Amino acid sequence: MDDIVINQNFRGRGNNVITAQNALIESINRDRQTGYVTISYGVMGDFNMIHMQVVTLVVGRDTIIRDQFGQPLSLRDLREGMTVDAEFSAAMTRSIPPQSRAFRITVIDENRQSSFTEGRVMEVDPEFGFLYTGDPFDIYSQMRFVITDATNIRDRRGRRIRLTDLRPGDFVRVEHAIFQTMSIPPQTTAFDVQVL
Numbered sequence: 001m002d003d004i005v006i007n008q009n010f011r012g013r014g015n016n017v018i019t020a021q022n023a024l025i026e027s028i029n030r031d032r033q034t035g036y037v038t039i040s041y042g043v044m045g046d047f048n049m050i051h052m053q054v055v056t057l058v059v060g061r062d063t064i065i066r067d068q069f070g071q072p073l074s075l076r077d078l079r080e081g082m083t084v085d086a087e088f089s090a091a092m093t094r095s096i097p098p099q100s101r102a103f104r105i106t107v108i109d110e111n112r113q114s115s116f117t118e119g120r121v122m123e124v125d126p127e128f129g130f131l132y133t134g135d136p137f138d139i140y141s142q143m144r145f146v147i148t149d150a151t152n153i154r155d156r157r158g159r160r161i162r163l164t165d166l167r168p169g170d171f172v173r174v175e176h177a178i179f180q181t182m183s184i185p186p187q188t189t190a191f192d193v194q195v196l
Helices: none
Strands: 004-006 017-031 034-044 050-059 064-067 081-095 100-108 114-125 130-133 143-154 171-177 186-196
Touching: 004 100, 017 050, 017 100, 017 130, 034 081, 034 143, 050 171, 100 130, 130 171
Parallel strands: 050 100, 064 100, 143 186
Antiparallel strands: 004 081, 017 034, 017 081, 034 050, 081 100, 114 130, 114 171, 130 143, 171 186
């Protein structure tokens, strides 16, 4: 973990631990003895706005992984879409997403909870990984979806496509997290995008 910076925006218990509650596991990768669990979670900001944060947790032998009842789990038991509470170091890399050493991961919900939204693609932002749906002239009908590496995007025939293949005007069904920010337009994480 080169180029470490202390992230001053977050404070957990003490000055060097960040606690993320109700975080969503976006992706899991393994490299020999080390695991990399990318999570997204909401952080309360100014004016009661929730800002979505993404961090990759470096899971080593000393990381404690348990279920909600305190039973020990291993990295192999974690799955994309699980809801977890995580405690990790405030010392992070400057990469995107930043990486941080995981101290504890507690699985809260093993089943991914999701909701569905259908609408017209208004804008695609592949640089920052956003998909906007809704009426361009009605801000209250719009929704911003965070597209992650774990998001499946499929065409009408069910074949995998890229975010850049979506065009304004396409009608899509988006499976997404049940939580969303209080911003206008609201923002949430997309699990699956299907062109209809």
